[in-house]
Amino acid sequence: MSTYLDCNATTPVESEVLDAMVRYLTEEYGNAGSRTHEFGVRAKQAVERAREQVAAVVAARRDDVIFTSGATESNNIVLLGLANSVEGATRRHIVSTAIEHKAVLEPLEHLVKQGFEVTLISPDESGRIDAQAVLDAVRSDTLLVSVMHANNETGVVQPIEAIAAGLSDAVWLHVDAAQTFGKLIAPLQNSRIDLISVSAHKIFGPKGIGALVSRRREGRRAPLSPLMFGGGQERGVRPGTQAVHLIAGFGVAAQMTLRDHEQRQAACLRFRDGVLTAMAKLGGRVNGDREHCLPHVLNVSLPGLNSEAAMVTLKGVLALSNGSACTSTSYEPSHVLVAMGLGRDRIESALRLSWCHLTPEVDWPQACERLRRMM
Incomplete structure (x- = not known):
């Protein structure tokens, strides 16, 4: 073999993660939105516990965590949701890099067709992006800077800390951390990173679940318009019945990243x-x-x-x-x-x-x- x-x-699924998932498939199978009986209450408690476990990895707050289907969806919510907001109507420039995952590059291509201007910074031969080149590309009408933490093909880690330190307060900062969440701990705990995209299946959790961490900065979050409607779950940003078994497994996987x-x-x-x-x-x-x-x-x-x-x-x-x-x-x-x-x-x-x-x-x-x- x-x-x-x-x-x-x-990644393979850790046995502790699988045990948690099986429990919420076979024993605690309630809908987290059902508030009238104990099955729903316990499901809701499992979701909120997982939210805390995910938030702890990046030193965020529980209510900063929005569960999604994975980093691809999280990236789309950030890019398209921010572009569709009031701020996106007046500031129509985005800075990103030429080595982003297609889950960032393709939404950016879509936004260009909608009238946005996108500046993509290329790396040098080492695969590293120059932080100053990113900062120099920021303009008065820049809405967002989106830079992946580590490249999925080369593993090269990008200077997100230097970028975060040099950005003005007016610009939102998004990091696709699909490859680094739970693996590089300290950099993602930087409170200047406003938005973080995560997938559970990169940290020995299940496929089909991830998160968008949306921090408050000076009491305010990035204004994200939802891409879907109906139900109001996940602060109205991502509606739909919560997959409790996947969320619980994700929570355990996140907790294990800190422990191990x-x-x-x-x-x-x-x-x-x-x-x-x-x-x-x-x-x-x-x-x-x-x-x-x-x-x-x-x-x-x-x-x-x-x-x-x-x-x-x-x-x-x-x-x-x-x-x-x-x-x-x-x-x-x-x-x-x-x-x-x-x-x-x-x-x-x-x-x-x-x-x-x-x-x-x-x-x-x-x-x-x-x-x-x-x-």
Whole structure:
């Protein structure tokens, strides 16, 4: 059986998370909106407890957390909801980056068609965005700055703290933290970050649930117009019956990120050493700044090797990818690596390896031998 090395796409579910989900599927199956009986009351309590658990990871308040289906929906609520607000009617400029996930880039493309102006900052060859370039792009009519915390393809961590420190109070700041929530703790606890998008399935929780953290700043939240209507749940921003079992599982997963953070980081760093050693034997070149990279991700180009062919060759040994899961059906070059200015050969030979504290040891000699035969 293949060893799974695609944790940036999704992670396995922790047993404690699964136990919580099963309880709210089989025993406590009430609707959190039903206030007339104890089943609904207990479901509501589970939702609010999970809200506290998620908020604690980023040092936010319970009522700052809006449950969504995941970071993609959260990103859309921020970008489209803010654009549709009163402020969006008068300030119609947004600053973002060329390496964002499609869940940000595609809503931005939609807003351009609606008359917004979008400035996308490109990274250097290391995959890092220059914080000052972001700040210099801000104008008097800038509504929002949206910068991902770490890139999903390279694992390179972006300077969100420097951006937050340099922004004027008039501009809202959004961070897509799908890859860093519960993994890089301190940076996301910065109260100057107004909006944070999160997915549970990146932190060993279930798919189909996530959150938008919307902080108050000086007593005021970003004015988000809802994209859907009906029911008024989640402060009217995201209506619909709450998926209590998913929310409860998300809460447990969030709580575990704080409890087990150091242990998980240490395990990922140990595994990383083995990956680097194996890739070095094949002449691999790391794409992205190794000094500013998540401990569980590497994007590596292997000379003379097509990544699509490599993934076929490694079937039964390693399960990995050559980019974002959301664009895996596309054979177009990675927009992230293109934005970094890498050459065609290096892009076409790039593989993304991402692991976690649950990843078993890999038979690297076997994997390397298979790849070497193709080079």
